[in-house]
Amino acid sequence: MDNFIVSARKYRPITFDSVVGQQHITSTLKNAIHNSQLAQAFLFCGPRGVGKTTCARILAKTINCEKINEQVEACGTCESCKSFQNGNSFSIHELDAASNNSVDDIRSLIEQVRIPPQAGKYKIYIIDEVHMLSQAAFNAFLKTLEEPPSYAIFILATTEKHKILPTILSRCQIFDFNRIKVEDMAAHLASIADKEQVAFESDGLHIIAQKADGGLRDALSMFDQIVSFSNKNISYQAVIDNLNILDYDYYFQLMDNIASENAAQALLTFDKVLNNGFDGGHFISGLATHIRNLLVSKEPSTLKLLEVSDNIKRKYLEQSQALSSGLLLSALNIANQCEINYKNSKNQRLQVELALLKMCHIAAAILLNKQGSFVSSASPEEKKKLPEQLINKPVSFTPSALSSAPTAVAPATVASRTQEARFSTASSSNSSSEESVTVPLKKGWGKVTSSVQVPNLNTIFEDKSEEESDEPDLVQGNEFREVTLNAFLSKWNVFADSLKQTSRITLYTIMTANMPRLNGTVIEIDVENGVQMDELKLGKIDILNFLRVELNNFALDIKGVQVEMTRSRKPYTSQEKYQAMLSKNPALETLRKAFNLGLS
Known part of the structure; x- marks a missing residue:
């Protein structure tokens, strides 16, 4: 046990080529040594544990090496290299600025700089955690750093570059170390x-x-x-x-429960996570990251963005192809809203459970919307074959049913399911009229296991089928219908009346004071001043959420047009009232001057 050395010290790099993940810096330093273009001061900055001090030591050893090889690496056998490795070099000095940060410490350093090196070509000073130097110590160090002796080289290292004086930064060659991949x-x-x-x-x-x-x-x-x-x-x-890390399997299992609308099992999975000692906020954050990774995995070309092993990438690829983009986007929006509200909630567990319940009902919402879209767009011949209850009671879906943001249903997903329903109707046209058209909902896609065959990650998926290529036409027909002026004004007045009932008088006044103009899909409304313009911008989302769903056109937008008021307004201030009275009786000014009156 006495001879045990931690891996961070035992396997510390001793050559430039053995440094991990900083090739852009090691290549620059090797070229500088090879071309004899060494600066008098270097500044190595970056996060902790990425190799700043290690590179400083390698640079110092290589500069003074007596037998640099063709790869511009220190030989490790000369007297200079051996003395450095044994820690008794007279030419290379290390200073910890965290514990030697006073003016006296810097003055002592300056005195040592005046003495030429006893062995080797250069005298090198490595100052670690240089940002810990005091203001006075920095000022005392400026002159020596700017004009050191020809044999002196300073290598500064820090994790907080922003704390170093600009006058110090301007005297150094700065190397920014990256986080290691x-x-x-x-x-x-x-x-x-x-x-x-x-x-x-x-x-x-x-x-x-x-x-x-x-x-x-x-x-x-x-x-x-x-x-x-x-x-x-x-x-x-x-x-x-x-x-104490949350396992990937929790999230893969949870997404399977969400896809199959198994809300009970989703809540049990979350309860198991809490019982294992994990925080709910950490769980919902990890779930959002998992859904993001699934969206990234939709295209094999973006799989390289996932910083996971190949085995986990295959699991992501498999599950992403089983879930629709509409479901993933809606679930990601719900998880994001839950994460925002989590810290401010008094019942934090309820926040997460409510988010999981919403996610488990996304598939049902997509089905309801599909049924409503199919009924409204079906031809008279197709409607005759539909069940009576589906025609008389068409189902409508509002984006606020699951989340505050209107991303619960992706238009492509709705169009795809509507297309499936039409194919089902066409195939049943030869059967008896008493048969009803069924719209099946796929209940889950099976659990994700590593034993399932997955395509090669380096291959690209085949082109989309002809059925998918027809989706834009269906979306155009179902979700972006032409809006008539009478229908628009009717819904506009309905929403304005609801504002009056909820005491949102300012927005109600804006909507009713002037007649709105429908220019294609852009609704133009006149406002009289900047205050009304700001109020319209605040209420724009609520108005559009109502109109887009009621008019079945998700391309609608609202534009406020500020107009100049031509009619005269009533005088308000004392000066305005006086000017109004003066315009009617000019003799009033003579009276004011005679009695030396002022305006109150």
Whole structure:
């Protein structure tokens, strides 16, 4: 145990080529050394654990190496390299600015800079956490940093560049380090696991890399922890148990419940998540991310945006093809609204459960809307074959039924289902007239398992079928109907009357004071001033949500037109009242001057 060294130190890079995920910086530094174009000061900035101090040490060692190889790497065998590796180099100095941040510390550093190097070509100073220097220390350091001796090079490292004075920044070559990609980090962890003879699953290493949030040092710390926890067998289950991470399977199972409208099982899944110690806010945030990943997986070309292992990508690809875009968009909108309201809610669990219940009823809402659209667009011959209750009681659907945002039903999804219903009607035209047209609803798409055959991730899906290519025409016919002026004015007045009943008098006045004009799909309404314009903008969403559904045209829009008032308005201020009286009797001004009167 006394000889144990953590992986972050044991496998710390010692050459430029061994640095992970910072090729843009290492290539620049190698070229600068090869061309002898070294600056007098470098500033390495970026998040924690991405290799700033490591690159500073490699740069310092390579600069003073006596036998630099063809790849511009330090040899590691010369006296300069050996002394640096043993920690007794007289030419390379490291200073921790977090604990040496006073003016006296900087003055002592300046005194050391005046002494030429005893060995090697350069005297190099690595100042870590440089943003911790005091204001006075920065000012004392300015002159030396701007005009150091020819043999002195400063390498500054910081995680908070914004705290450094602009005068310091202007004297340095600045290198911004990136967060290390999940794929690069997982590959590096796999190589270390092979060297340490640790069994691993690629899914488990990907989870560690995602949890590290771009910091390789954090990933190596978690790697050591899980190696001890799992007795050198890093499995996916061991990682999520040790790091307390919500398993992907929860979300895959939940989306299956939502698709099959199994609200009871969805609530039980959420209860299981809470019983395992996870926060509801973290759960709903993860669900939104999961739905986002499903939408991204709709096209194989965007699968590279998912920072997960290939096995998980296959699961995303499989489930995304089983769910419609309309359902996913509606569920994502509901999850987003729940996440916004979660922190301010007194009953936070109810917020999440209500969101899950809404999601489980999206498919039913799509079916209701499809039935209403089919009945309204059916020909007289088709209507004769429909059930009487479907014709006499057509079902309408409003976007506010599930969410405050009008994204509950995607037009493409509605058109696709309407098309299926028409095909069903056409195929039954030869049967008896007593047969009714049924509109089936697919109840679930089966659970997602890794054993199901999935197409190759590198292949692109085939072109859409002829049935899908006809969808825009159906949408145009069902969701963007022509609006007559009489129908528009009727619905306009109905909504205005509802505003009066709810005491929204200002918006009611705007809608009724002037006659609206219908210019195609744009509704123009005159407003008299900026106040009315702002009120119209606030009420625009409510008006459109009502009119678009009632008139069955989702292209309608409202435009306010501000007009100049030509009629004279009544005097309001004392000055205006006096001017009005003066226009009728000019002698009033003579009287005011004679008695030296003022306006109150």
